[in-house]
Amino acid sequence: MKGFTSIILACCAIGALTVGATLRMAETTPEASNIPVIATEEYGKRLLAQTPELLGPDVADPKMRYTESRLSCGSCHLGTGAEPGTLSLPETIHHYPRFSARVGLSTTIEDRVNECMQRSMNGRPLPKNSAEMLAMAAYIRSLGYHDAAAGANHRKAKEPPAFKTPNRAADLKAGKKIIEEKCASCHQADGSGLLAAALPIHGYVFPPLWGPDSFNTGAGMHRVLTSARFIKARMPLGKPDLTNDEAFDAAGYINSQPRPEMAHLDLDYPDRKTKPIDNGYGPFADPFPLEQHRFGPFAPIESFYKMKPISTSTR
Numbered sequence: 001m002k003g004f005t006s007i008i009l010a011c012c013a014i015g016a017l018t019v020g021a022t023l024r025m026a027e028t029t030p031e032a033s034n035i036p037v038i039a040t041e042e043y044g045k046r047l048l049a050q051t052p053e054l055l056g057p058d059v060a061d062p063k064m065r066y067t068e069s070r071l072s073c074g075s076c077h078l079g080t081g082a083e084p085g086t087l088s089l090p091e092t093i094h095h096y097p098r099f100s101a102r103v104g105l106s107t108t109i110e111d112r113v114n115e116c117m118q119r120s121m122n123g124r125p126l127p128k129n130s131a132e133m134l135a136m137a138a139y140i141r142s143l144g145y146h147d148a149a150a151g152a153n154h155r156k157a158k159e160p161p162a163f164k165t166p167n168r169a170a171d172l173k174a175g176k177k178i179i180e181e182k183c184a185s186c187h188q189a190d191g192s193g194l195l196a197a198a199l200p201i202h203g204y205v206f207p208p209l210w211g212p213d214s215f216n217t218g219a220g221m222h223r224v225l226t227s228a229r230f231i232k233a234r235m236p237l238g239k240p241d242l243t244n245d246e247a248f249d250a251a252g253y254i255n256s257q258p259r260p261e262m263a264h265l266d267l268d269y270p271d272r273k274t275k276p277i278d279n280g281y282g283p284f285a286d287p288f289p290l291e292q293h294r295f296g297p298f299a300p301i302e303s304f305y306k307m308k309p310i311s312t313s314t315r
């Protein structure tokens with residue numbers, strides 16, 4: 001009898017959630033109103049793939065406007081993180097909980113998603129118990145169980161050799177030329193990307209590289225070595241063929257352009273000795289100018305910290 005009651009209760013709860021969620025969807029994206037908002041892996045995958053439609057600045061319900069950027073998570077985590085390679089997410093769940101040097105505390109997968117929400121997506125954190133956070137965590141967890149081995153196996157095979165940092169500062173003029181020649185066909189020469197059809201709520205077919213809809217100054221992608229590593233491995237999309245020098249210069253140019261500013265960045269990395277050397281903002285525990293941290297050359301900073309090789313991880 002007890003079991004029977006709880007089954008009925010559970011059904012009612014799911015029913016209520018579905019109805020409530022369907023109503024909410026109906027307000028926000030009429031064409032998707034048949035898809036109920038419950039914290040499923042499928043909903044999580046949609047959140048990563050179509051972030052602006054569900055959490056972006058054009059969503060009808062102001063309470064659901066969590067990101068100011070119109071990027072999707074999948075703009076950087078290719079194939080919604082399932083595609084093996086740089087910034088893939090299959091192994092992610094096994095990294096948490098972990099100590100984050102940036103935050104100075106132990107962090108969970110939910111904390112990490114919220115870091116990308118506030119930085120890469122230039123938004124605000126999702127409540128930890130929201131359907132959206134639970135769904136994204138469920139999706140990332142599911143990748144860990146189904147695709148982790150595949151991710152590890154294919155990681156190297158599908159990508160060009162890993163980025164190696166040239167021993168010089170990034171050449172921003174050369175970077176501008178590379179963007180015009182190899183990236184502008186998709187991202188446009190002014191880096192502003194190409195919106196899907198005429199409706200901003202659908203986000204971008206080709207995401208912007210800088211400007212108001214891009215990631216903010218606190219994002220991992222704002223670090224020139226993280227950016228260069230991604231670009232060398234993944235861009236131009238489908239046929240990555242840049243040399244180390246080209247990837248470095250393109251990343252330097254992208255990160256020299258205007259983008260949203262994140263507040264209170266001086267509070268990051270409470271232990272400043274753990275700050276990545278290519279961090280795009282100070283203060284640092286060394287005497288090198290911010291300009292050199294942003295664009296190199298990195299070898300002198302590297303030897304100052306006696307780091308070998310240069311760390312490009314935010315972990």
Ligand code: HEC
Nearest residue numbers: 071072073076092095112113116120215220221313314315
């Ligand atoms: C502008 C590019 C960009 C966007 C957009 C983006 N991320 Fe990230 N994400 C990164 C970078 C860079 C890292 C750091 C990778 C590293 O440390 O090597 C990262 C790391 C993560 C991690 C931790 C990975 C790990 O293995 O520890 C998770 C989880 C994550 N992102 C989820 C998301 C979600 C969910 C969204 C959308 C709400 C999102 N990201 C949007 C660039 C992005």
Ligand code: HEC
Nearest residue numbers: 074075076182183186205206207208209231235236237250
């Ligand atoms: C064939 C079209 C195409 C070309 C050419 C291309 N990209 Fe991309 N790029 C994309 C798409 C599409 C995405 C988002 C991933 C997705 O939606 O699957 C992306 C994502 C990115 C991102 C992360 C998201 C963001 O907007 O910040 C960066 C950085 C990037 N590209 C840089 C470059 C650079 C640099 C070049 C030139 C060397 C380049 N891309 C060439 C299509 C392209």
